[in-house]
Amino acid sequence: MKIDMHTHTKFSKDSRMEPEELVEAAERKNLDGIAVTDHDTMEGFEEIRKMDTELTVVPGEEITTDRGELLGLFIEKGIKSSRPEEAVEEVKEQDGVVVVPHPFDPIRSFNGWKSLEGIDGIEVFNSRNLTSGMNKKAKMYAEDNSLVRTAGSDAHSPWEVGKAYIEAEAKSVEEFKEKLLEGDVEVNGTKGSILSYIHGNLEKVRQYFKRRR
Numbered sequence: 001m002k003i004d005m006h007t008h009t010k011f012s013k014d015s016r017m018e019p020e021e022l023v024e025a026a027e028r029k030n031l032d033g034i035a036v037t038d039h040d041t042m043e044g045f046e047e048i049r050k051m052d053t054e055l056t057v058v059p060g061e062e063i064t065t066d067r068g069e070l071l072g073l074f075i076e077k078g079i080k081s082s083r084p085e086e087a088v089e090e091v092k093e094q095d096g097v098v099v100v101p102h103p104f105d106p107i108r109s110f111n112g113w114k115s116l117e118g119i120d121g122i123e124v125f126n127s128r129n130l131t132s133g134m135n136k137k138a139k140m141y142a143e144d145n146s147l148v149r150t151a152g153s154d155a156h157s158p159w160e161v162g163k164a165y166i167e168a169e170a171k172s173v174e175e176f177k178e179k180l181l182e183g184d185v186e187v188n189g190t191k192g193s194i195l196s197y198i199h200g201n202l203e204k205v206r207q208y209f210k211r212r213r
Helices: 019-028 043-048 084-093 132-144 173-182 194-200 202-212
Strands: 002-007 033-036 056-065 068-073 097-100 121-126 148-152 164-167 186-189
Touching (some): 002 019, 002 056, 002 121, 002 148, 019 033, 033 043, 043 056, 056 173, 068 084, 084 097, 097 173, 121 132, 121 186, 132 148
Parallel strands (some): 033 056, 097 121
Antiparallel strands (some): 002 164, 056 068, 068 097, 148 164, 164 186
């Protein structure tokens, strides 16, 4: 089973992709599933799970906290807290998995994630990372620290879907989750263009340079 573990729909503030477009793109790319991880909402997931599709759909959310973003995967309801410790607790209460997305991106990374308790894993391949070195560093860190490894396209448009995914021998969301937590997955990915990075992160880039003044 091949699942892109990081995708967005129009319900994210920085994407215009309709839920139907995300599903169609995933099917075209011969993915078996997608994790729908919109920013601070599960509306995209709620729409997609009502659709007539054979895709495995992992419920998730990219949570904005006061120290950066976290991915909550395999959750049933949205996360309310903006405090990292409380957000992690909310995910854990739902038996979800907490992942740090793009951990070594200097602009998009979570501030101090290495010291945050409750982290299950990190995203070892994000197609929107500006350089390959960011992904390589994440992969090495996950292996050295026995962390769960995920990979996702971070797609905000149809053509990005499926550029990164993890693969595991599983036939259901539950089995896939077990394989993920056991580390029995294969990571696959292709880095996107610099235009994807800039287009999707203009506001984050602006805030980054504002902080450096």
